[in-house]
Amino acid sequence: MDLFDKITKNLGPIGQHYEWSHGYFSFPKLEGDIAPRMLFNGKEHLTWSLNNYLGLANHPEIREVDGRAALEYGLAYPMGARMMSGNSVHHETLEQDLAAFVGKEDGYLLNYGYQGMVSIIDALVDRNDVIVYDAESHACIVDGVRLHMGKRFVYRHNDIDSCEKQLMHASKLTRQTGGAILLITEGVFGMSGVQGQLKEIAALKKKYGFRMLVDDAHGFGTMGPTGAGTHEEQGCIDEVDIYFGTFAKSMAGIGAFVASNKDIITYLRYNMRSQTFAKSLPMPMVLGLKKRFELLKSNPQLRENLWTIARTLQNGLRERGFDIGTTNTMVTPVFLKGDLNEATALTRDLRETHSIFCSIVVYPVIPKGLIELRLIPTAVHTLQDVAYTLEAFTAISAKLSAGYYKQDVSLSSE
Numbered sequence: 001m002d003l004f005d006k007i008t009k010n011l012g013p014i015g016q017h018y019e020w021s022h023g024y025f026s027f028p029k030l031e032g033d034i035a036p037r038m039l040f041n042g043k044e045h046l047t048w049s050l051n052n053y054l055g056l057a058n059h060p061e062i063r064e065v066d067g068r069a070a071l072e073y074g075l076a077y078p079m080g081a082r083m084m085s086g087n088s089v090h091h092e093t094l095e096q097d098l099a100a101f102v103g104k105e106d107g108y109l110l111n112y113g114y115q116g117m118v119s120i121i122d123a124l125v126d127r128n129d130v131i132v133y134d135a136e137s138h139a140c141i142v143d144g145v146r147l148h149m150g151k152r153f154v155y156r157h158n159d160i161d162s163c164e165k166q167l168m169h170a171s172k173l174t175r176q177t178g179g180a181i182l183l184i185t186e187g188v189f190g191m192s193g194v195q196g197q198l199k200e201i202a203a204l205k206k207k208y209g210f211r212m213l214v215d216d217a218h219g220f221g222t223m224g225p226t227g228a229g230t231h232e233e234q235g236c237i238d239e240v241d242i243y244f245g246t247f248a249k250s251m252a253g254i255g256a257f258v259a260s261n262k263d264i265i266t267y268l269r270y271n272m273r274s275q276t277f278a279k280s281l282p283m284p285m286v287l288g289l290k291k292r293f294e295l296l297k298s299n300p301q302l303r304e305n306l307w308t309i310a311r312t313l314q315n316g317l318r319e320r321g322f323d324i325g326t327t328n329t330m331v332t333p334v335f336l337k338g339d340l341n342e343a344t345a346l347t348r349d350l351r352e353t354h355s356i357f358c359s360i361v362v363y364p365v366i367p368k369g370l371i372e373l374r375l376i377p378t379a380v381h382t383l384q385d386v387a388y389t390l391e392a393f394t395a396i397s398a399k400l401s402a403g404y405y406k407q408d409v410s411l412s413s414e
Contacts, residue, residue: 036381040357046385048358048375053222053330054302055380056292057252065291069284077283082109083269086280094290095257101297102220102228102245103237104259108268109286111278113246113256117215118144119274120244120258121184123267124213125150128179130170132210134158134186134196141184141215150179157189160200167208181208187216187230188223191361191374193327195223195230202239211241221250221296222330227303251292255281302379306330309386310377316390322397332375334393335366338400343371345405346396354392 038047056062080086091109099107110116121144125131131145131152145152151173153166163183170181185196201212216229224232227250231240242260247253258268270276281289296302310330317324323335338346340362347360350373361372375389399405 036378036385038357040351043355045351045355045357046388048332048356048377048381048389050376050378051249052252052378052380053218053250053306053376054252054296054299055305055378056250056295056302059295061295062252062288062291066284066288069287073283073287075282075284078280080280081276081278082280083276088283088286090283090286090290091280094286094293097290097293098245098257099259099265101226101293102243102259103232104243104261106262106265107257107259108265108272108275109281110256110258110272110275111281112254112274113217113248114140114143115274116246116256116258116272117141117244118147119272120213120242120268121145121182122147122273123271124242125182126179128174128177129182130173130177130179131182131184132163132166132170133184134163134189136189136191137184138186138190138215138217141186145184150177158194158197160197160204163197163201164204164208167204167210170210171208181210182213183210184213184215187214187219188329188331190218190331191365191372192325192333193329193331194325195219195234195328198231198240199234199236202236205239212239213242213244214240215244217244217246217256218249218329218331220245222303222306227296227300247289247292250296251289253289253292254285255289305379306377309379309381309383312383313375313377313386313389316386317393320390320394320397322393330377332377333361334373334375336371336373336397336400337369338371338405339369342400342405345407346371346400347373349399349405350392350396354395356389356392 036047036050037044078086078088095107095109099105117140125148127149129150131148133141133145133154134157135154136157153169155166156162174181183201185201187196187198189196198214214231219230221227223230226232229245231237231243242258242264244256244258246256307330310332314324314332317334325333325335327333343360343362350356359374361374366372
């Protein structure tokens with residue numbers, strides 16, 4: 001039985017739902033991998049907006065481990081921060097295994113990804129150091145940089161010439177302050193799907209002597225021959241000094257980790273305020289993450305299926321004339337021309353007429369006059385889902401071009 005057959009077999013009866021829901025959303029209660037379906041305003045929708053790249057969110061083996069761990073430990077233990085009373089052998093083995101997987105000496109578990117990145121930046125630099133970072137960095141990087149009391153330089157997105165120019169400024173400044181340079185970029189930029197220029201940036205290290213911190217939230221588990229990340233994909237594992245990955249994407253969990261050499265990780269253990277003064281990850285989450293990580297490593301077909309869906313979707317969109325930018329990862333943006341009112345009407349039409357739910361992005365995140373529909377393929381989408389979505393996008397694109405969404409129409413009454 002191949003993966004598609006397994007998914008179909010395990011879908012279970014639509015209409016059963018978790019007892020919890022949030023706002024307008026609820027999700028099917030399934031016996032196997034979670035299907036890319038949810039209820040929105042009481043109606044079932046095909047969703048392309050779930051951070052569940054490998055389809056592990058409702059995997060039966062994970063649910064069993066999660067439930068057993070919760071029964072054994074409850075949701076509170078261990079009580080305390082890691083360095084006080086919140087440590088366990090499970091925390092340590094997980095972070096060591098993660099570090100080895102991404103090609104680093106040591107690792108450290110973090111309670112949350114966003115909070116973790118902010119705190120990593122805060123711990124690594126002082127007022128004499130200089131930060132150089134990509135203009136389209138994620139908000140957690142931007143917020144971490146804002147805490148920096150020293151100088152910072154931003155370079156144009158994925159522009160190596162601009163990057164080197166800012167490194168020149170930073171190098172000149174650090175010769176005066178006696179500080180060092182930290183360069184921050186992403187492995188996969190989550191809005192555009194474009195890989196960071198890790199290998200090209202790494203080639204500048206010998207000349208400018210900086211350390212490189214890579215946020216690979218979207219790349220961990222999806223990129224590279226083994227899923228170790230974008231630095232594996234680009235063949236520059238050793239050149240990345242500090243590697244950051246989250247559990248909220250491929251692992252369908254909560255938390256994050258940072259990996260580097262032993263000295264840096266030891267330093268971070270005692271200097272990351274978000275971890276020093278916060279409770280440790282609960283035991284059920286840690287044991288569940290160990291199972292998620294085991295499945296990530298032992299089931300390459302999940303990553304292969306993710307890429308089959310992503311490539312089929314992207315090729316189909318290109319063939320139909322859609323602008324999907326320069327994505328070279330599974331993240332699939334679709335760019336359309338229109339204003340905010342058209343974006344609102346188009347999105348409502350997509351949901352109410354075609355029962356498709358995806359993220360929509362407008363100004364000020366992207367330039368005025370553009371609409372971005374961001375699609376997140378997963379290992380549990382099907383080729384039928386792709387075909388249906390391509391037809392729906394063709395229909396809404398035609399309506400947009402014809403000016404349909406400029407009208408004051410009530411789609412809910414159709």
